[in-house]
Every structure is written in structure tokens, then in C-alpha cells.
Amino acid sequence: MHVELHNINKTFGRVRANQDISLDFEPGRIYAILGENGAGKSTLMKIMSGYQSADSGEIVVDGQPVAFKSPTDAIAHGIGMLYQDPLDFPPFTVLENFIVGRPGGFFPDAASARESLLTLARRFNFPLDPDRYLDMLTIGERQQLEILRLLSLNVRALILDEPTTGISAGQKTALFDVLKSLARDEGLTIILVSHKLEDVMELCDEAYVLRRGRYVGRADIPCAIGDLVALMFGKVVERQERPPVGRGDPVLALDGVCLSSRRLTVHDVSLKVRAGEVIGLAGLDGSGQAEFIRSCAGLLSPERGTIKLCDLDLTHASYHRVAQAGVAFLPAGRLEEGLIRGMTLVQHFALTMPGKQPWVNWLRAYQTTAERIRAFNVKGRPNNPIQTLSGGNQQRFALSLLPQRLKVLLLEHPTRGLDVESALYIWEQLLQRRADGTAIVFISAELDEIVAYSDRILVFFGGRVTLVEDPADMNTTRLGELIGGKLAS
Numbered sequence: 001m002h003v004e005l006h007n008i009n010k011t012f013g014r015v016r017a018n019q020d021i022s023l024d025f026e027p028g029r030i031y032a033i034l035g036e037n038g039a040g041k042s043t044l045m046k047i048m049s050g051y052q053s054a055d056s057g058e059i060v061v062d063g064q065p066v067a068f069k070s071p072t073d074a075i076a077h078g079i080g081m082l083y084q085d086p087l088d089f090p091p092f093t094v095l096e097n098f099i100v101g102r103p104g105g106f107f108p109d110a111a112s113a114r115e116s117l118l119t120l121a122r123r124f125n126f127p128l129d130p131d132r133y134l135d136m137l138t139i140g141e142r143q144q145l146e147i148l149r150l151l152s153l154n155v156r157a158l159i160l161d162e163p164t165t166g167i168s169a170g171q172k173t174a175l176f177d178v179l180k181s182l183a184r185d186e187g188l189t190i191i192l193v194s195h196k197l198e199d200v201m202e203l204c205d206e207a208y209v210l211r212r213g214r215y216v217g218r219a220d221i222p223c224a225i226g227d228l229v230a231l232m233f234g235k236v237v238e239r240q241e242r243p244p245v246g247r248g249d250p251v252l253a254l255d256g257v258c259l260s261s262r263r264l265t266v267h268d269v270s271l272k273v274r275a276g277e278v279i280g281l282a283g284l285d286g287s288g289q290a291e292f293i294r295s296c297a298g299l300l301s302p303e304r305g306t307i308k309l310c311d312l313d314l315t316h317a318s319y320h321r322v323a324q325a326g327v328a329f330l331p332a333g334r335l336e337e338g339l340i341r342g343m344t345l346v347q348h349f350a351l352t353m354p355g356k357q358p359w360v361n362w363l364r365a366y367q368t369t370a371e372r373i374r375a376f377n378v379k380g381r382p383n384n385p386i387q388t389l390s391g392g393n394q395q396r397f398a399l400s401l402l403p404q405r406l407k408v409l410l411l412e413h414p415t416r417g418l419d420v421e422s423a424l425y426i427w428e429q430l431l432q433r434r435a436d437g438t439a440i441v442f443i444s445a446e447l448d449e450i451v452a453y454s455d456r457i458l459v460f461f462g463g464r465v466t467l468v469e470d471p472a473d474m475n476t477t478r479l480g481e482l483i484g485g486k487l488a489s
């Protein structure tokens, strides 16, 4: 399907999220939309998919100007989008979700809906069980389901906003194969928003770059990655060397810890995390890292074993007690577990303010929020509701809320969805805390991030762990083998 955007404009208050953007998307091709955090990518894609309306400008589909009143309306015109923050309905099963949003009576009965789901799933090699509940699915599986749902509604243009964050390497390969075949064999138009330039190189034919709400240029792919980075930032970003820091005393000690969640059991983990040390948790999505980090945060009680912070036994302590003892946890689901939709930045900050008075000093809260926004380069204002910030800016703001003095900092995907420059900035902040003696434990799906920043690596595979004591000679290929279940020799 041929989709054209003509002079799209969108402002939010004083922010000009999209300025006069005109782009052309031809059938059978795969496009990348690139740009730093807050560049306006998601806004433009939401306009294209009927989730938001433009202030001015025109969308033309196969030569016909169209106006979308809703995402359903856009789907009816053939444009479907996979959102950056998943918008599904967790109490439903896979099958129920597949049927949702369908104009009444499309499937005569549940049996034919099931058949149609299974046929599509087989065709695209997505192993989905129709009767599983959505909250049991990994991010990758939810995404597969949403793609099948959109395809069953006959979309001819598919927009994916950062689809490879949080999915496993296998799921990514399956996804890219499907997208290539949809474009090459069936002539669909595919648009991918991504910060991962290697993904873009692997998948896309062409890239459009946005900077501060404007379209700034395009590139045919393959091209040099440096050219894309230069277009995105106007300059080339260098990766920084990590300064060495001596290891301190153990602060967090796990001994023979066994954990059970609905998804899996984590067996017998023992680990001493020292002050000023960074431990990277590597593994495919759903291999036990999430359970491990939640048990350190007081969110999941071990079935066996002990967890100690210095000399304090925190094995069955509540999240609040663990937090009081000097442990902070930043979860991955920004708007599910970390930040609260509808609350402004100042209100978030007020929640974290120490103080025994029952009232909030709003003037001080406002001033301090404004300082943090400046210090962390957040693109947003104190009175903005949190969900109006771009994904990357939400992440920066969440980091800016962390208490200054911490014994242990637990992070899940700290740079997920951040552009290169922002990710470096976040790590600068984290390494500063490491130098001050905070122990950092982080989960990442980016193997190069694990290799670059970990002093030791804990590898998870199917609930079992292997400790890599000295990652000096570790590289992403070797680590990739380990998380795929190949045993350390």
C-alpha cells in the first residue's frame, strides 16, 4: 500500500512534536524511522495510525486523502500499528484478545476464530497457545499475537514502534523473517521505529531521520552506521571507556536461593555482590532474571535460602523494608510498575520526598523537579503528566527520582528504548554511583551493554545460573552462546 504524509504538524502545548513532515512510503518496502529520544517518531506514527490526529497536514493512501477518527478506522483503511507501550488487555486469553476489536459477527463462532488464529500462527511460525492468559506471555509473544491480529484484519501497512526491545534473539529472528516476507512476497508497507541501528541495517531498505520534530534527511540501506548517527545527532557519538574501580566489601549476599513464579523456578543461586560492583544479569526474556531481581527488591519471597543486606536478613522482608534499608529497584515496565499514568512529574517527585509531615511542600517539590529535569536532560516540564513524555524521557525521569545514597541499585533494562547518546548519559550517571560505592545489579537484553559495563556477569538459562567471574575475555558472541544454553567450558 502506498502511504504519503503531507506537511504533518502536531504541537503539544509549547512542544512542536512534528513540524511540517512530508514522507513517502511505497508498497513492498521496509522503512526505518530514526531519531533521538523525543524527536517525534512515536507522535508521527500515532498520527498515521489514527491514534492521534494531526493539527494540520494530510495522509494519502493509494492516492486518496484519508482522515482517521480512531485506530480502528485506520485499520479499516489498511494501516495498523504495534505500540511502544503495549495496549492489550491482560485478563483475557490469547484467543479472546485475537477476537477483540473486530467488527461484530466477523467470526461466526469461537471455533472458527481459533482455527483462523492457529492457521496464521502456523504460517508465521509463532508458537502461540490460544488458551494462555496474556499476563503469562512474554513481551515477544504479546507482540506476535498483536501482529497476527492486525494481519487477520487485513492491514496492508504495518507500523512497529521499537518492536525488538524486550524480546529474545529467537523471537527477533522470527519477527524479521515475517516482516521481510510480508514486504517482499505480499507487498505490505512496513515501517519500523528503532534506536537499534544494527536492526535497521539488517531489516530495512531505507531510513528517514527526524530531529527535534523535523524531517532532516534520508539514507538508502546499507550505508555506514556513522552516516545515520550523524544524521540523527548532527555529530558522531563515541563509546566511552569504563574507569576501573576497586571492589569493596560484600553488601548483598544471596545464599542457596530458590525462587518460584508462575512462569518458572530459579534454582539455587548464591552470590555476593560487593560495594562498587556492577553485576550484569544476562539471559533470554523469561529465563529467571526478572524473578531474581524482584527477590532482591523484596517483591518475590524465596522458597529456600537467604538474602542479606550487609548484616540485615531481608529474606522475607517487604519491598518497603528493603527500600528503607537502602535498595532501590527500577522495573522495566515504565507505565506498568514504575511510573503512574495521569500523575505529573512534580507529583511523582513529591511521592519520593522524604519527610514526616503529612503535607507536601509543593513549591520545593516544583523547584527540585525542575532541577532534576535539567540535570537529567529530560524533555518535559514539571506539570506534564508522565505519559505525555516520550519513552526515553520517561526512563530518564524515572532515573532522576532515585535516592542519592543507595547501597544497592537494581535496574531492569536501564537503557531500553534510549538512543545512543541518552544511553551513554545514563551509564555515566550509573558509573558515578558505582564510584561512590553503590552496588549495581542490572538486567539487559543488549549483550554489548552487559559486556561493556559488568564487572561480573550472571547468566540465566531456564532458571539455572552460571557466574562469569572475569568478563575481560567475554564478547557478545560468547555470551550469546551462554544465554542460549551452551555450557561454559
Ligand SMILES: Nc1ncnc2c1ncn2[C@@H]1O[C@H](COP(=O)(O)OP(=O)(O)OP(=O)(O)O)[C@@H](O)[C@H]1O
Pocket: 012, 013, 015, 016, 017, 035, 036, 037, 038, 039, 040, 041, 042, 043, 044, 379, 380, 387, 388, 389, 390, 391, 392, 393, 417, 419
Ligand atoms: N500526549 C502528549 N502530550 C504532551 N506532549 C507530548 C505528548 N506526546 C508526545 N509529547 C512530546 O512530543 C515530543 C515527541 O515525543 P515522541 O513520543 O513522538 O518522541 P519519540 O521520537 O518517539 O521519542 P522516544 O525515542 O523517546 O520514544 C516529546 O517532547 C514529548 O514529550
Ligand SMILES: [Mg+2]
Pocket: 041, 042, 043, 084, 390, 391, 392
Ligand atoms: Mg517513541
